[in-house]
Amino acid sequence: MNAPFQERAAATTKRPLTVLIAAPRGFCAGVDRAIEIVERALERYGAPVYVRHEIVHNRYVVESLKAKGAVFVEELDEVPEGASVVFSAHGVPKAVPAEAERRGLFYLDATCPLVSKVHRQAERQVAASRHIVFIGHRGHPEAVGTYGQVPEGQMTVIETVADADALAFPPETPLAFLTQTTLSVDDTAQIIAALRARFPHIVGPKAEDICYATSNRQAAVKQIAAESDLVLVIGAPNSSNSVRLVEVADRLGKPARLIERAAEIDPDWLDGVDTLGLTAGASAPETLVREVVERLGEWRAVTERTLVTTDETMVFKLPRQLTE
Numbered sequence: 001m002n003a004p005f006q007e008r009a010a011a012t013t014k015r016p017l018t019v020l021i022a023a024p025r026g027f028c029a030g031v032d033r034a035i036e037i038v039e040r041a042l043e044r045y046g047a048p049v050y051v052r053h054e055i056v057h058n059r060y061v062v063e064s065l066k067a068k069g070a071v072f073v074e075e076l077d078e079v080p081e082g083a084s085v086v087f088s089a090h091g092v093p094k095a096v097p098a099e100a101e102r103r104g105l106f107y108l109d110a111t112c113p114l115v116s117k118v119h120r121q122a123e124r125q126v127a128a129s130r131h132i133v134f135i136g137h138r139g140h141p142e143a144v145g146t147y148g149q150v151p152e153g154q155m156t157v158i159e160t161v162a163d164a165d166a167l168a169f170p171p172e173t174p175l176a177f178l179t180q181t182t183l184s185v186d187d188t189a190q191i192i193a194a195l196r197a198r199f200p201h202i203v204g205p206k207a208e209d210i211c212y213a214t215s216n217r218q219a220a221v222k223q224i225a226a227e228s229d230l231v232l233v234i235g236a237p238n239s240s241n242s243v244r245l246v247e248v249a250d251r252l253g254k255p256a257r258l259i260e261r262a263a264e265i266d267p268d269w270l271d272g273v274d275t276l277g278l279t280a281g282a283s284a285p286e287t288l289v290r291e292v293v294e295r296l297g298e299w300r301a302v303t304e305r306t307l308v309t310t311d312e313t314m315v316f317k318l319p320r321q322l323t324e
Contacts, residue, residue: 017270017300019293020228020307022220022279028213029314030112031056031283034089035065037110040322041084042069045106050085052076052092053141055110056283057239059260076100084108090141091115093148113316114181114211115142119149121205125176126150130203133158133167135191136180140240143180164194176203181211182241182282184248185218212314213282214241218248220309221279225249227307228277230269231256234288235281242281249277261288262295270299 027035034055041049047069054062054072062072070086076099079085084106087096091111100107111119125132132155136143147155158164169175177195179188188210195202208215225231231249235242235258242258249256254277259265270276276296280289296302317323 014299014301017273017296017302018275019296019302019304020224020275020277021289021293021304022217022224022277023306023308024213024216024220024310024312025278026234026280026282026284026286026289028211028282028312029316030089030114030211030213033316033318034110034112035061037108037318037322038065038070038086039068040318041086041108044322045084048083050079050083051088052079052085052096053088053090055086055088057236057242058281058283058285059236060288061283061285076103076105079103079105081105086110088141089115091119091145093145095148108319108321111145112181112211114209115145118146118178118181118205118209121178121209122146122149122155125178125203126154128174128176130174130176131156131169133164133175133177133195133202134179135159135177135183135188137183137240140180142182142240146178146180158191161191161194164191164198167195167198169199171199173199175199175201178205179209180240181209182214182244183210184244185210185215186248186251213312214244216310216312217241217245217279217282220307221245221248221277222252223307223309224277224279225252225254225256228254228275229273230254231277231279232265232292233258233279233281234260234284234292236260236283239281239283242284245279245281259292262291265292265295267299270296 048071050071086108089110089112134157138157233245246256246258
């Protein structure tokens with residue numbers, strides 16, 4: 001038997017695997033915009049362009065931009081005088097652009113417009129003399145950025161229903177709540193219900209702060225998890241929206257794993273798996289989805305099926321400095 005025939009025979013004996021791919025998945029409009037801001041800044045101003053923190057929480061994206069001339073730093077004191085700097089999609093405290101202006105740095109703000117909307121809501125609530133209860137993850141860049149929009153002591157960050165129950169504000173305290181944009185839809189609803197039960201007068205935003213992309217990706221995971229034996233989520237461990245996707249599948253009783261790249265997949269995970277659900281967090285590019293499908297194809301005879309739960313058409317404008 002010749003070698004090519006042997007290879008074909010081996011391929012036909014692979015166990016079938018249906019890969020159910022969620023749609024929508026991957027990049028959202030805010031991530032697309034942030035990456036394009038860095039790429040256009042490099043084209044217009046030349047390398048290096050400095051970026052404060054990861055532009056989005058994805059190592060592949062960060063390394064790709066580094067290869068084009070982006071330099072990632074933690075704080076502005078690492079940025080040389082006269083250089084260009086971009087602020088990440090997660091948003092920054094007001095002190096950061098103020099420092100950039102003091103030092104005469106040219107900066108571009110890649111904050112997602114939906115995060116910026118929460119920042120403006122925070123300002124309005126403080127102007128109305130309300131103390132803000134912010135539902136989010138302590139230490140996450142988005143929470144830090146939102147906290148930094150208001151004077152010290154005007155915002156309290158909570159993460160759980162237990163945190164809400166432990167709040168000790170006097171009944172007459174004027175209160176408002178806001179939320180991080182990348183939270184679990186279900187968890188956040190429970191926390192808001194607990195806040196409203198304890199403080200019936202608390203004021204909330206007119207529209208949900210959790211962004212459309214986070215909500216859509218969680219809904220899509222619920223759909224694929226219902227038909228899957230295992231769910232893989234492509235995303236970084238520090239990506240809030242990606243970690244929430246794993247939690248959504250887990251709560252439906254389906255095993256789920258967070259991976260950054262295809263190389264992390266253990267073929268033993270596929271034991272007993274006939275249908276595998278696959279999605280990607282809002283900062284993971286589609287190329288990583290294709291990489292995972294190809295990897296799975298090395299072990300199993302893959303049939304792809306995309307399950308569309310909604311279409312996304314959102315596009316955000318670039319900063320005027322890059323369009324004039």
